[in-house]
Amino acid sequence: MNPIDLTLAELSARLAAKDVSSAEVTAACLERIRATDALLGAFLFVDETGAMTHAQAADERRAAGRARGPLDGVPLALKDIFCTEGIPTTCGSKILDGFVPPYDSTHVRRLKDAGAVLLGKLNMDEFAMGSSNETSAFGPCRNPWDTSRTPGGSSGGSAAAVAARQCFATLGTDTGGSIRQPAAFSGVTGLKPTYGRCSRYGVIAFASSLDQVGPFGRTAEDCALVLQAIAGKDPMDSTSLDAPVPDWAAGMKGASVKGMRLGVPKEYFVEGLDPEVEKAVREAMRLLEELGATLVPVELPHTEYGISTYYVVAPAECSSNLARFDGVRYGMSKREEGALREMYFRTRAEGFGPEVKRRIMIGTYALSSGYYDAYYLRAQKVRTLIKRDFDEAFQMVDAIVTPTTPGVAFRLGERTEDPLQMYLADVFTLACNLAGLPGMSVPCGFSSNGLPIGLQILGKPLDEASLFRVGGAYQAATDWHTRAPRIG
Amino acid sequence: MARADWEVIIGLEVHAQLLTASKIFCGCSTRFGAEPNSQTCPVCLAMPGALPVLNERAVEFAVRAGLATGCTIREHSVFARKNYYYPDLPKGYQISQYDLPLCEKGRLVIDTPQGEKTVGITRIHMEEDAGKNNHDPAGGPSRVDLNRAGVPLVEIVGEPDLRSSEEAAEYLKALRDVVVYLGINDGNLEEGSFRCDANVSVRKVGEAGFRNRVELKNINSFRYVRQAIDYEVGRQIGVWEEGGTVVTETRLFDPQKGVTRAMRSKEEAKDYRYFPEPDLLPLVVSQAWIEKIRGSLPELPRAKAARFCSEYGLSAYDAGVLVAEKAVADWFEAAVTAYGGSAKTVANWVINEILRLVKDSREGGIAASKVTPEKLAGLLRLLDERRINAAGAKAILEDVHGTGAEPADVMKARGLEQVSDTGAITAAVDKVIAANPDQVEKYKGGKKNLLGFFMGQAMKELKGQGDPKAVTDVIKSRLGD
DSSP states (O other): OOGGGSOHHHHHHHHHTTSSOHHHHHHHHHHHHHHHHHHHOOEEEEOHHHHHHHHHHHHHHHHTTOOOSTTTTOEEEEETTBOBTTBOOOTTOGGGTTOOOSSOOHHHHHHHHTTOEEEEEEOOSGGGOOSSSTTOTTOOOOBTTBTTBOOOSSSHHHHHHHHTTSSSEEEEEESSSTTHHHHHHHTOEEEEOOTTTBOOTTBOOSOTTTOEEEEEESSHHHHHHHHHHHBSOOTTOTTSOOOOOOOHHHHTTTOOOTTOEEEEEGGGSOTTSOHHHHHHHHHHHHHHHHTTOEEEEEOOTTGGGHHHHHHHHHHHHHHHHGGGOSSSSSSOOOOSSSOHHHHHHHHHHHHSOHHHHHHHHHHHHHHSTTTTIIIIIHHHHHHHHHHHHHHHHHHHOSEEEEESSSSOOOBTTSSTTOHHHHHGGGTTTHHHHHHTOOEEEEEEEEOTTSOEEEEEEEEOTTOHHHHHHHHHHHHHHOOGGGOOOOOO | OOGGGEEEEEEEEEEEEOOOSBOSSSSOBOOTTOSTTSSOOTTTTTOTTOOOOOOHHHHHHHHHHHHHTTOEEOSEEOEEEEEOOOTTOTTSEEEEEOSSOSEEEEEEEEEETTEEEEEEEEEEEEEEOOOEEEOOTTSOOOEEEOSSTTOEEEEEEEOSOBOSHHHHHHHHHHHHHHHHHTTSOOOOTTTTSEEEEEEEEEEETTOOSOOOOEEEEOOOSHHHHHHHHHHHHHHHHHHHHTTOOOOOEEEEEETTTTEEEEOSOOSSOOOOOOEEOTTSOOEEOOHHHHHHHHHTOOOOHHHHHHHHHHHHOOOHHHHHHHHTSHHHHHHHHHHHHHHOSOHHHHHHHIIIIIHHHHHHHTSSOGGGOSOOHHHHHHHHHHHHTTSSOHHHHHHHHHHHHHHOOOHHHHHHHTTOOOBOOHHHHHHHHHHHHHHOHHHHHHHHTTOGGGHHHHHHHHHHHTTTOBOHHHHHHHHHHHTTO
16 A cells, blocks of 8 residues: 555554654655646645655654654645745745745744654745635646646645645645635645644734634544644744643544534525535534534624625735835845835835735725724724624534535636635635634535535634544544545 | 014923843844844844744833833733834834833923923833944945844833923933933933934914924934924924914934924825734733832932932032932942941042042943942041041042052052151151241241241151141140140
8 A cells, every 4th residue: 555545643653663664655755746746736845855854864763762753754744834944935925036934933843843754835825815726926736636626725735735645734824714725625624723722933924813823634633643743832922822732632532522512503504505515514414413413503693794804804914914025135126226115116016916915905905094993993893793603602512513615616717807706715714713713624525526525613712622523523434534536 | 573472392202222131022132233133033034924022021121111200001001013114124014002002191300490390201102123224325235234123112202391492401311310220221312222303393372282393303412402492493483483384294403504304205194004913912011010110110310319418418419410320329328328427528529539530530430430439438437537638538549449459558558647646746846846946936926827837847747647637736735825
């Protein structure tokens, strides 16, 4: 059997048993990337030499009896939004052309400390602004299940790489659904933790109050193993939470949903929801009920304001966060002609793509004097109401289950001319970010044309454990997550 | 219309760098004068992905400033982003405080010719300093030094309560004394660690409300503050009196010409698009911590001067000289304690002698002097015991300042001890009397001013070390007075 077909947990056991070496597995991943990525475009940078070096080091540690844990020697890859010392980091944008960070993000450091082998950097929508990976300055990533379609976004490369068995898990970021939506579109498991559960240090900021780092894996258990390594308070991020990090993978062994109360919000089953998606999700809920959970109708009445709230808050923060890309210190700098203003104008005009510019303009407008109260301040108030909806629902239930997306992966180019249509791809995922909650997407079926469908599970703040419990129990009873796409 | 018909309205905004060892949002050093960009890291360079973490010491210093100026300290304050583009501002925004600053509603008392005056302080908020753009006078590319980017600042915003350039300078001095006393700022206007902008407007005496105001920048000395304001007041009165309107704008003071000039006009009004900084949690300072800081505040200059007057009987002038620098005031009090005698005497010696010596030697102030309070006390005791005279004491002090030796040792080594032994004095006086029979006759005949002659001769016999009082007494008794 090709080791790339193993789950991360299985690989970890094989490595521990010395049935396989990290060098062999890493070489197999690199071979898989070579074979498939010209078509998929999941990777923006592959660090073959570095990966093999780290794999050999992991094997030597293990031979010497100094293995570091479940990730030691496991090949992983990162969305190109994480700063990696000495390795180019583009955030999917031309404006970071030539930028090589002088430091590692907290996650990169923690994964290295855990012994993980980092294969390279993954494609993404420019500055994580997009839902289809099409805003990437380096061309779109393609869906391994149908290469004419999007893998989802913004962490499209992170989802596709796991689906295509190019590596065992990846890291992405989720600001309004950028982990869960591509996980659903690409048929893999993806988790956005509670806001603050993971550090944001070294992650290029899109919208600071919404951004959160999380794992993609083939299973909920694989996500738990990766999250374990990166979660926890970071002194470099004031907004990271100083909360105990439970042993999630151990906690989900033999997990059962027996006795759990799962909320079903009617606001997520509305017009516009693809009937095939609804059918698969309803079927998944029925199965969870069969496994011992109780389904409870809940109300999230402010759901309909999610998109407009999100598209004020996120652009406002991004308009400020992206001000640092000014051509002065790093990346693209158009300073050949003219004075300071010309350098700013030309660098940013040439460096940013149209979607990034659109959001900078929306955000700048929303923060402007005279408009602040009507937009930003109002949006923050609605955000509080959305959070309150969830607080009230969680009085009655342990977790909430919904479709992750209203439809399945759409065709590349289908929505690029219609931003509003594109924004609707995140309609079920962004309330979770506005409320700071943890959310997970697990594969729960396929459409008639063979495209994956995702079930979203939302939890209480810091209660990722319940998501792993539901996800683990569901995956123990189903095989959707074990199916692999045939590429090419 | 005359100048006397106009009232001047001034409010100062002061930026004071806090004397923390590291920057406000990262661990980089704040040392002044290092190699450009040598004190930087991903955070203060605004590398993608870097995040700020608040320096607690900077908060403590800002709270000190607030408490010392009678401000209310907000237990819940919020950092905000002030967005604008400039190469010395690496993030494209300055982390500052906006609608919820740390300190509000304080005051500062200053002296004016009309007596004490209380000037309102609107607010004190925390923010980060920007870097420095170094422009090539020859027209080559400008260079950006980010060593200063992220140095902690407090901005102290004063109410428009000042009514003359003299009051403005007085307020600025008083404020500087306070922050220097608090140990949170070095008070250096030239290096820019204590900077001031002035908002100036004029109105007719008796008029309600304010007219358009002008913000003056580049006034980095007490003298410039007065010059710039005086010029600007004259200019504004001129504009109004000629029927014009003063434009609300920012003007730069040109110290060479002594005039203010409009800065390059902005194409549009500034819109900083303030919003709460999402990378930092709201700043929460507990009442307990505030009280702890309050308990650690030093006595401030005005209170200290008042106490020196009442406790030590000093004149207001002397007290003012002694408290101008905290190190001097502390030194003075240590000397008073070590000496145990008249504080007035100590004050005279400190003001007239020690400060002169310290100033002449230019070696890091009174604290660095080799004359310690204990040594001055020892010297004053030698004087009290009449083992030395005033001239000898000054000579000894010079030596002590130079070498750090004990005053008594210097006295012995240089043979400056006074002779008070009556036997030796009597012998010397008798010798002088025997050698000058004519003068003795004249003295006895009533020419009492010859006492000085005998005194001089006897002191010569005693090699200048006779105790003048003892010598006089002996002369008088030997000559039958």
